[in-house]
Amino acid sequence: MLDDFLTRAVLGAVGVALAAAPLGGFVAWRRMAYFGDATSHAAILGVALALALSVPIFAGTLVVALAMAFLVAHLTDRGMGADLLLGVASHGALAAGLVAVSFVEGARIDLSALLFGDILALGKGDLLVIWGGGLVVAALIFWRWRRLLTATLSADLAFAGGIDPEREKRILMLALALVVAAALKIVGALLIGALLVIPAAAARPFARTPEMMVAGAAVAGVVAALLGLWAAWVFDTPAGPSIVCAAVVLFALSTLTRLRG
Amino acid sequence: MTALITASSLGVRLGGRRVLHDVDFRIAPGEIVTVVGPNGSGKSTLLRSLIGAVRSETGTVTRKDGLRLSYVPQRLQIDPSLPMTVGRFLDLPTPATGAARQAALAEAGAGELPARQLADLSGGQMQRVLLARALLNRPELLLLDEPTQGLDQPGSAAFYQRIEALRDRTGCAILMVSHELHVVMSASDRVICLNGHICCEGHPETVAQAAEYRALFGSGTGGALALYRHEHDHGHAHDHDHGHDHNHDHGSAPRHDHAEAG
Ligand SMILES: Nc1ncnc2c1ncn2[C@@H]1O[C@H](COP(=O)(O)OP(=O)(O)OP(=O)(O)O)[C@@H](O)[C@H]1O
Ligand SMILES: [Mg+2]
Numbered sequence: 001m002l003d004d005f006l007t008r009a010v011l012g013a014v015g016v017a018l019a020a021a022p023l024g025g026f027v028a029w030r031r032m033a034y035f036g037d038a039t040s041h042a043a044i045l046g047v048a049l050a051l052a053l054s055v056p057i058f059a060g061t062l063v064v065a066l067a068m069a070f071l072v073a074h075l076t077d078r079g080m081g082a083d084l085l086l087g088v089a090s091h092g093a094l095a096a097g098l099v100a101v102s103f104v105e106g107a108r109i110d111l112s113a114l115l116f117g118d119i120l121a122l123g124k125g126d127l128l129v130i131w132g133g134g135l136v137v138a139a140l141i142f143w144r145w146r147r148l149l150t151a152t153l154s155a156d157l158a159f160a161g162g163i164d165p166e167r168e169k170r171i172l173m174l175a176l177a178l179v180v181a182a183a184l185k186i187v188g189a190l191l192i193g194a195l196l197v198i199p200a201a202a203a204r205p206f207a208r209t210p211e212m213m214v215a216g217a218a219v220a221g222v223v224a225a226l227l228g229l230w231a232a233w234v235f236d237t238p239a240g241p242s243i244v245c246a247a248v249v250l251f252a253l254s255t256l257t258r259l260r261g
Numbered sequence: 262m263t264a265l266i267t268a269s270s271l272g273v274r275l276g277g278r279r280v281l282h283d284v285d286f287r288i289a290p291g292e293i294v295t296v297v298g299p300n301g302s303g304k305s306t307l308l309r310s311l312i313g314a315v316r317s318e319t320g321t322v323t324r325k326d327g328l329r330l331s332y333v334p335q336r337l338q339i340d341p342s343l344p345m346t347v348g349r350f351l352d353l354p355t356p357a358t359g360a361a362r363q364a365a366l367a368e369a370g371a372g373e374l375p376a377r378q379l380a381d382l383s384g385g386q387m388q389r390v391l392l393a394r395a396l397l398n399r400p401e402l403l404l405l406d407e408p409t410q411g412l413d414q415p416g417s418a419a420f421y422q423r424i425e426a427l428r429d430r431t432g433c434a435i436l437m438v439s440h441e442l443h444v445v446m447s448a449s450d451r452v453i454c455l456n457g458h459i460c461c462e463g464h465p466e467t468v469a470q471a472a473e474y475r476a477l478f479g480s481g482t483g484g485a486l487a488l489y490r491h492e493h494d495h496g497h498a499h500d501h502d503h504g505h506d507h508n509h510d511h512g513s514a515p516r517h518d519h520a521e522a523g
Binding site: 028029030031146147149150152153154155156157158159160161163200201204207208209210212213 | 309312313314330331332334337339340342343344345346349350352353354355356378404
């Protein structure tokens with residue numbers, strides 16, 4: 001069954017949508033959308049380094065994305081304006097990644113695949129990475145759910161309840177780096193942030209609790225993945241951007257329904 | 262007497278500024294202590310250092326082993342992207358039974374709110390919900406940062422009565438920040454006057470007469486003191502008809518220090 005490239009594409013896209021859902025909620029609630037972008041742009045640098053050092057791509061992207069997340073978080077805590085800093089980090093990482101890629105000998109890298117994903121070239125190993133990474137993310141967030149939520153509401157309430165909000169933040173950054181590394185092949189470095197934020201935004205109007213929002217984001221993400229793949233197949237459009245477009249349509253429908261109702 | 266929490270020669274620096282220095286503080290079981298001081302005098306910072314949210318530059322904060330404390334922040338801003346019902350909020354971080362949640366909400370005067378969205382609450386409603394959440398883990402020490410801000414007049418009066426009743430019933434110690442000097446004077450066992458350091462502290466009446474206090478609060482002082490005396494006279498003359506028993510023995514009698522020059 002896994003020998004069919006279309007089956008692999010569907011499984012990969014659905015896996016990434018499910019992995020992104022619980023994290024997408026936190027990205028929205030903590031206003032980390034641009035933080036997510038900076039982290040995913042760093043993945044390009046990760047790919048270049050992985051090729052240069054001949055280590056697995058997944059490991060390269062994971063490590064560089066994680067390093068980026070911690071660096072930005074650290075600088076933000078030092079009082080630098082978050083918005084400005086993220087602007088520097090996000091664009092800087094993208095540019096540095098593109099420059100680094102050009103240095104890798106033989107130009108074995110398909111730049112468009114890196115930026116926008118190459119879902120139809122998904123291998124069995126990629127599926128393993130996506131579902132394995134997704135399971136780890138889900139387990140991490142499920143395990144720390146109440147603590148993560150408390151720390152998201154207020155660092156002071158967390159401290160008073162014996163929770164270290166800094167540790168919870170590090171856990172979210174680890175989860176973010178995992179999702180970035182897993183999703184790179186599906187939607188590419190430029191659109192990973194979209195996969196985190198848009199399904200969560202589509203779920204927001206109908207959610208009364210954080211749990212409902214995450215469940216809604218998972219449903220919206222999976223529907224967008226299937227719709228996007230179908231559209232890519234029928235209209236011969238790039239798969240990653242098509243998935244994101246489908247998610248935007250769901251968001252628009254959800255928001256409009258709510259405004260009417 | 263074993264203190265619940267002790268700060269000794271505590272100093273805190275925030276953003277390069279010295280916000281607190283040489284603060285010695287302790288609170289005993291069942292004590293109601295109020296911190297007063299002008300805006301920016303470090304009241305919130307003191308409470309936040311006690312819960313471990315800000316690192317001290319000098320000195321130490323020590324807690325009794327296994328101390329159960331609850332904290333009500335000065336304000337809580339909810340991001341509009343976060344859907345959260347009041348009932349669900351009370352479940353964080355420790356899950357509570359529906360009955361316990363309802364009881365806590367009723368006790369805080371917010372019994373009708375459990376299904377409402379947190380982000381939709383008015384300031385006063387939010388304050389009540391925060392108090393309900395603080396009551397849920399049966400605290401031994403309750404830290405309240407300006408708990409009556411945004412409460413209507415009857416709500417504020419009822420609040421101080423609830424606090425005192427809570428202390429009498431559960432023996433819970435209470436440390437609160439307040440700007441309502443006249444109420445503070447009647448509702449506290451001890452008042453701490455803070456302005457970067459502890460200017461003076463002690464029994465409300467003593468503090469109200471201290472030069473340091475008068476220097477900070479000036480003209481308001483006379484009125485506050487008059488009210489304080491009035492409420493005391495009132496309580497004794499009319500057989501405690503408004504439910505305040507100022508001669509009440511709280512088992513572990515609170516410290517009634519005399520004001521020291523800061
Ligand atoms: N994160 C921070 N970084 C830098 N300075 C801070 C920070 N938090 C507080 N401060 C400063 O510390 C001082 C004390 O602040 P704090 O909030 O403790 O005052 P407060 O007594 O609670 O005032 P208010 O009555 O207005 O609530 C203020 O001068 C404030 O500007
Ligand atoms: Mg304050």
